[in-house]
Amino acid sequence: MERDGELIAVLVHDPGLGDESPGLVEAVGSVATLALENERLSAQVRAQLEEVRASRGRIVEATDSERKRIERDLHDGAQQRLLALAVRLQTARVTGEGAGHLLDQATDELQIAVTEVRDIARGLHPTILSELGLGPALEALAERAAIPVRVHATERRYPTRIESAAYFVAAEALTNIVRHAAATAADITVTSDGDNLVIAIADDGAGGADAKGSGLRGLMDRVAAVGGILTVDSPLGRGTQLTATMPLR
Amino acid sequence: MTEPIRIVLAEDAVLFREAIAGSLGAAGFDVVGQAADPDTLARLVEAEHPDVAIVDVRMPPTYRTEGLEAAQRLRRQHPGLGILVLSQYLETRYAADLLRDNAAGIGYLLKDRVMRVADLADAVRRVAAGATVIDPELVARLLGRPRAHTPLDELTAREREILGLMAEGRSNRGIAEHLVLDPKTVEGHVTQIFAKLGLEPTSEVHRRVVAVITYLRSERD
Numbered sequence: 001m002e003r004d005g006e007l008i009a010v011l012v013h014d015p016g017l018g019d020e021s022p023g024l025v026e027a028v029g030s031v032a033t034l035a036l037e038n039e040r041l042s043a044q045v046r047a048q049l050e051e052v053r054a055s056r057g058r059i060v061e062a063t064d065s066e067r068k069r070i071e072r073d074l075h076d077g078a079q080q081r082l083l084a085l086a087v088r089l090q091t092a093r094v095t096g097e098g099a100g101h102l103l104d105q106a107t108d109e110l111q112i113a114v115t116e117v118r119d120i121a122r123g124l125h126p127t128i129l130s131e132l133g134l135g136p137a138l139e140a141l142a143e144r145a146a147i148p149v150r151v152h153a154t155e156r157r158y159p160t161r162i163e164s165a166a167y168f169v170a171a172e173a174l175t176n177i178v179r180h181a182a183a184t185a186a187d188i189t190v191t192s193d194g195d196n197l198v199i200a201i202a203d204d205g206a207g208g209a210d211a212k213g214s215g216l217r218g219l220m221d222r223v224a225a226v227g228g229i230l231t232v233d234s235p236l237g238r239g240t241q242l243t244a245t246m247p248l249r
Numbered sequence: 250m251t252e253p254i255r256i257v258l259a260e261d262a263v264l265f266r267e268a269i270a271g272s273l274g275a276a277g278f279d280v281v282g283q284a285a286d287p288d289t290l291a292r293l294v295e296a297e298h299p300d301v302a303i304v305d306v307r308m309p310p311t312y313r314t315e316g317l318e319a320a321q322r323l324r325r326q327h328p329g330l331g332i333l334v335l336s337q338y339l340e341t342r343y344a345a346d347l348l349r350d351n352a353a354g355i356g357y358l359l360k361d362r363v364m365r366v367a368d369l370a371d372a373v374r375r376v377a378a379g380a381t382v383i384d385p386e387l388v389a390r391l392l393g394r395p396r397a398h399t400p401l402d403e404l405t406a407r408e409r410e411i412l413g414l415m416a417e418g419r420s421n422r423g424i425a426e427h428l429v430l431d432p433k434t435v436e437g438h439v440t441q442i443f444a445k446l447g448l449e450p451t452s453e454v455h456r457r458v459v460a461v462i463t464y465l466r467s468e469r470d
Contacts, residue, residue, distance in 0.1 A: 107364055107365070110364065111361060111364055114361050114364075115361070118337060118338065121337075122338055126338070127307070127313065127314075127337075127338060127340075128338075128340050128342065128343075130313065131313045131314050132342065136340075136342050139342065140340050140341070140342065143341060143390060143391070143394055144390065145395070146395060147395050148394075148395045148396050148397050184397075185397060
């Protein structure tokens with residue numbers, strides 16, 4: 001039995017059967033083909049469902065660990081600093097330490113705390129992304145990168161969830177590049193044919209990125225969540241290119 | 250004694266606004282009005298004719314960049330008004346947008362600068378006098394941005410330092426004072442820098458800021 005010209009099953013029967021009732025074998029064959037096709041389709045659906053469940057689980061996990069990281073950053077940073085400052089100010093009240101010096105010190109500490117809180121807030125969502133869109137936000141991201149990054153993007157606006165996903169992919173990709181790729185430069189390119197937005201992040205680093213690694217897995221989930229796909233091209237020694245293709249509708 | 254500089258302050262966070270108003274008052278400025286939204290700001294500027302408006306980027310109704318747009322509108326309606334924009338985040342794109350039409354009397358500073366009264370007072374005075382003031386952190390980011398080979402590599406450490414001060418809006422005299430150099434020496438450096446970067450020399454400080462910022466932003470190795 002065949003489907004689309006491909007052999008999918010063999011019906012084994014008594015050779016006499018074909019002679020006695022000519023239509024029977026054919027009828028059994030077509031019913032079996034239908035049953036097989038049904039089974040194949042439902043296996044496919046089961047596998048997709050399994051993947052959706054798994055990615056949903058990973059997204060929840062990623063969200064949890066991200067929240068823990070933010071909690072830790074706030075706790076170890078600004079919170080400690082502010083608390084220590086309050087204690088210091090109260091101690092000074094008791095000991096009558098010189099006010100001028102103390103106030104300068106307090107201002108320095110507060111300045112650092114403010115910077116820490118700002119960096120956390122900007123990491124959660126850069127204002128420029130919602131305000132001016134993907135292109136300008138990517139330019140701002142590139143400006144802060146540790147290696148030269150060229151951005152090829154217009155000022156065109158896309159649906160918010162797509163802009164967010166694309167920005168997230170670019171930001172994560174740049175973090176990975178700086179951390180692992182030993183690259184000297186990177187390019188971010190955004191294109192659109194009206195139906196899809198395609199964002200590609202390419203570097204000239206070591207290549208050999210592990211598509212099964214948790215970092216790329218997370219990006220694939222993020223892109224899949226908006227109905228897109230992420231491909232990884234990372235030949236050893238010839239750089240890495242991540243390409244996310246996301247439907248605009 | 251000269252008249253104190255008159256300021257209108259627009260910021261929607263009351264706590265923060267009152268604090269700045271207090272500190273500006275203590276520094277000898279006259280805060281003649283406070284606004285929590287762009288419309289009130291516009292009315293106050295009409296009514297009070299201040300020397301300087303200090304405007305927060307993020308204001309109602311959407312808390313995005315209303316303040317920035319309000320600043321640009323005020324700019325068109327009151328060309329003589331000094332405008333100091335304060336922002337929680339520094340984006341070079343916003344600086345470029347603000348400076349585009351006419352950079353004289355425009356400032357763009359990180360909100361944190363208000364913590365140092367002397368820095369804030371200096372910025373207000375410069376903006377009131379028609380100078381351009383760009384936050385040093387933004388300039389440092391632009392200058393420090395990693396690049397492949399660029400004409401910036403040709404600059405000496407001193408020239409780089411002076412380029413940064415130019416981008417912050419300092420005049421040659423200001424740079425000379427800051428670095429404790431002879432103004433003639435600074436002039437020489439400035440000429441060198443413009444030649445090395447292939448920039449059209451300009452004596453007007455605010456035009457120079459725009460030229461340098463544009464150069465640093467557009468420079469893509």
